Amino acid sequence: MIQAILVFNNHGKPRLVRFYQRFPEEIQQQIVRETFHLVLKRDDNICNFLEGGSLIGGSDYKLIYRHYATLYFVFCVDSSESELGILDLIQVHLEVVFFIAPKVHYILQEVVMGGMVLETNMNEIVAQIEAQNRLEKSEGGLSAAPARAVSAVKNINLPEIPRNINIGDLNIKVPNLSQFV
């Protein structure tokens, strides 16, 4: 089982945090920090395995990580996973440019589910993600409307917009606004 997948940058700022076992948020942050300090100490030319993360699991668990340019990818796995297999998984399947968490989460969801490797066929993963992206696009996306509005506002180049436009007296409840969006 994969216990956790952590991605953070060279300064230890989390880029993706995915635990497959429940930890409270503070503990999660602590784990990320400790893991970061563990891997930071290590040269790039030494092996990619670390034993016994003190916080997760016990001696059965290993940290397997890779370091790319500015990002560390860390998998915390137990002995049922193959060490080299996980390294391959990181290299072959997750070597994508990471920007913002949710998208990556969606990709990750197609590779690892609930701590178990779901799919290793690259084409299949890409196909499913593309299909979902198409679906999202066809629905107009999350921020289609405001994005358009924002760009419009940007274009008219208003120097300062008051943050709160209070039209508070117009408090008519519209039951289902979503149909208009």
Place this chain on the structure above:
Amino acid sequence: MALKMVKGSIDRMFDKNLQDLVRGIRNHKEDEAKYISQCIDEIKQELKQDNIAVKANAVCKLTYLQMLGYDISWAAFNIIEVMSASKFTFKRIGYLAASQSFHEGTDVIMLTTNQIRKDLSSPSQYDTGVALTGLSCFVTPDLARDLANDIMTLMSHTKPYIRKKAVLIMYKVFLKYPESLRPAFPRLKEKLEDPDPGVQSAAVNVICELARRNPKNYLSLAPLFFKLMTSSTNNWVLIKIIKLFGALTPLEPRLGKKLIEPLTNLIHSTSAMSLLYECVNTVIAVLISLSSGMPNHSASIQLCVQKLRILIEDSDQNLKYLGLLAMSKILKTHPKSVQSHKDLILQCLDDKDESIRLRALDLLYGMVSKKNLMEIVKKLMTHVDKAEGTTYRDELLTKIIDICSQSNYQYITNFEWYISILVELTRLEGTRHGHLIAAQMLDVAIRVKAIRKFAVSQMSALLDSAHLLASSTQRNGICEVLYAAAWICGEFSEHLQEPHHTLEAMLRPRVTTLPGHIQAVYVQNVVKLYASILQQKEQAGEAEGAQAVTQLMVDRLPQFVQSADLEVQERASCILQLVKHIQKLQAKDVPVAEEVSALFAGELNPVAPKAQKKVPVPEGLDLDAWINEPLSDSESEDERPRAVFHEEEQRRPKHRPSEADEEELARRREARKQEQANNPFYIKSSPSPQKRYQDTPGVEHIPVVQIDLSVPLKVPGLPMSDQYVKLEEERRHRQKLEKDKRRKKRKEKEKKGKRRHSSLPTESDEDIAPAQQVDIVTEEMPENALPSDEDDKDPNDPYRALDIDLDKPLADSEKLPIQKHRNTETSKSPEKDVPMVEKKSKKPKKKEKKHKEKERDKEKKKEKEKKAEDLDFWLSTTPPPAPAPAPAPVPSTGELSVNTVTTPKDECEDAKTEAQGEEDDAEGQDQDKKSPKPKKKKHRKEKEERTKGKKKSKKQPPGSEEAAGEPVQNGAPEEEQLPPESSYSLLAENSYVKMTCDIRGSLQEDSQVTVAIVLENRSSSILKGMELSVLDSLNARMARPQGSSVHDGVPVPFQLPPGVSNEAQYVFTIQSIVMAQKLKGTLSFIAKNDEGATHEKLDFRLHFSCSSYLITTPCYSDAFAKLLESGDLSMSSIKVDGIRMSFQNLLAKICFHHHFSVVERVDSCASMYSRSIQGHHVCLLVKKGENSVSVDGKCSDSTLLSNLLEEMKATLAKC
């Protein structure tokens, strides 16, 4: 209204989206927390809006903040709102947030049940997928119970995308709701053979994960996994399976034997390092499980070690690390093969990577022998000096101690050397392991009597240099060794050269800076020293000297009396008073030495750590029984104490061991010795000191051993262990010379006599006699100590709940709970034909129930036996030498019968080989219990067992067997054995290749059949680039990869080296199944040999018979009767004459070739049932006359029935 909308979109215009949030956080580096709390306030506002898009955006931002460590549990309800949005975009955000933040403690989680169920049955596969993914992260026991059935249904979904997710999530469901494991397991097992590789891999994943925790329950799946292992090409799946086998082999060594060969092949053939590594690992596990009694595997060990050496030598640090890791496993059982790579491992000690150095250290632990211990430790000592970083140095230190002390100092030949090493280690500054060194010093000094004199001299030197240790680094752990030094000098003061000097050293003012517990030991041992000095002086008649010592004590002890440490203070006060008293006596010239020494008379012996636990409970003593009956409440309070006291007085004498029983004890001891002598399993230690000690109680009898004085006792100053290495070498050399001399002498003496051992002067471990004949005083154990193994199974282990026997057939009560109130009935097609098994199992009428239960119990037992027997069979069959027998006929859900390297020709012709029968048997065993399978296998067994075998061969659904059980059992005469058959029929052949094929209905999809084509290379060329092109008809078409046209050939996914065969599977979609039909096809391939390559072609015709559209489906007699009564079926019949075959075999043939199952059988009449892939019911009534058979059929489609009967006629005509 319009205004409201305007307001909404203006508001939204200024909402931050996620990018804005991220950017904002970056721009507020100084006051990040403040900025985020401001953002959270905004998000709270947004969540109050009715617009779902706004909410989704807010939740999306929250998910990001959660990652940064902010608690978002307060938004749980909003997350659920977003989860229930109709748009996929929003839904996905909701589920993501839920999967990141929900857990068992989230109270609103119960509200999601219906929403999730709705999403699971959504027509969009992505809605379902996203729900499954989310659920996998936050499934709770309640959700698992409520949704298990829905998920189980999804396991047979038409889309592989959903299937694989559903399969994977089942593991989480099992964990949370273990009751679901048994009902769901048959389906899960089915998925091991799913046509989609992703689904297959998911199923393997789940079963491996389950099996890892409770391997014994999954042992019966071994043959199935074995087959998958030999057929799969997916490395992920292979790795998982191979890892699983690694967990199974310890339970079943025979499995290991079977595995060695294919694993070795994989090791040779694979190019994937990850796979290679896992293979090696599993081979090691196999070898460990076989370690006794399998002499012929040295080749495998060599192969593993050799491959590991390659890994270790690799420049890739990861491979190096793993190589060392695996090597350490081999070490445990085959130390010799690893020891030859000592050079390599010592080299790794110099590696720049600490993890690798640590691994190498682990290995060294097992590599030492008497011969190389000194050398290895010397090497380690140089590393200790070089090591930067205290953690690694401490690790080295513990390893040195571990290595030396392992198995009772087995490898130490010279304890003086070891003491010197320990003393050298005390020079390490800042180590945390001072107490370890101290413990070793104490242990050695106490247990190795011969070394005490030397140890004492070294310890007194340490005490003398105590200022070094104590002053500069006062608080560091190394001062712990002084604890040991002081104790040893005190306890064994008789060995001290200059006790007075040591006494002074121990009474120095500096000592008071040591930690309290060490000072306490100092104080106590000062007295011991004092006592022995007194005695010396008095014996020598130096009264003044004795008084001087007393004066010294009186002068110095007060410094300890002032100590802040209570223990030190108390001891010092006591002793000071004592010494003052002695002083008075001395003043009167009274000899006191005798009495003072008496304070410390006697010897301390080490006691084994578990000694207390192992004291056997004397016979007749019940520790759980009340000593006093609990007092009844009526008794008054004041009476109690008296009663207890009274009782106690009465009882005590009983339990006190009677000293007078000395004789009795001796007698018993004698008897026990006798018994041990006669017991072959009692490990007799060569006259162990302990035993002798038992013989004659009393400390004087512990053997004290003479030191061989070939090594000088005193090494001036602090010892240098290196000197010992040299000395040791010289000593060994001398020993060898002497031995050789002796040998020569002997040789001369007995020139004619044959020598037993070859006289090559190799220095084996045994040859090196230890410098000291060191007797290690074994730790004391109570008499009759019980050999006990502590069973420490953690009762809280979550996986314990999954320790469930899966081989037992399902009971009626074992069903997944089905929700009564469904809000949406959108469940799709796959559901309707699946839980046949469960539906049916509900049917039996109540009236019969009791009877049936009894039967079932019997049945269960039989099945169980059978299972075990089958596995035994599979395991005992050593892989057949040349042509492996054919894949067993599998018309149903059962299994993917793929045997690489099969030769179908042989299988058809010499059908009667015993081996094949066995193989059939083996393959049959992984069949789902409920799905009947015609089986033809007879095996070599005693006659009485044959009847049992018969029962098996006539395999029927449990229900039908119950009904028909009696008559069959009674009436069945001994019948001739039915030759094994194959459902694979010849398709086409030429000089290059032979094609055989089998067509099976697919359970997952309506109107689909799977065509399994076995290709056998009969030429001496390699066949590659094989392509299959089939001309589709209107009614039947081949499923091709996306994007390829109808005219393209479909590639065969493998190549065939000469003499090898393999199976490829193709799916065909059939529109109408009522008629048989034929498809033309061509196999094109390139045959390549040394002379060159040629393009070849082979035409074939695929014959889809109506029988191939049938799927063996069990049916209960009452359901069968209902079906017949319903009147929806049309009828037709045939009659065939000239049949000689027994009825039993006849039925088997119909079952086998036409995929029917027997519903009920009475004498020479049987009803049979089957179902087509499109859901037609087919019922048969088969009656046997003198020389004829008549078959009446009923079917929901008349054309299908008549075609089927025609085919059956053809089959029967051959009988």
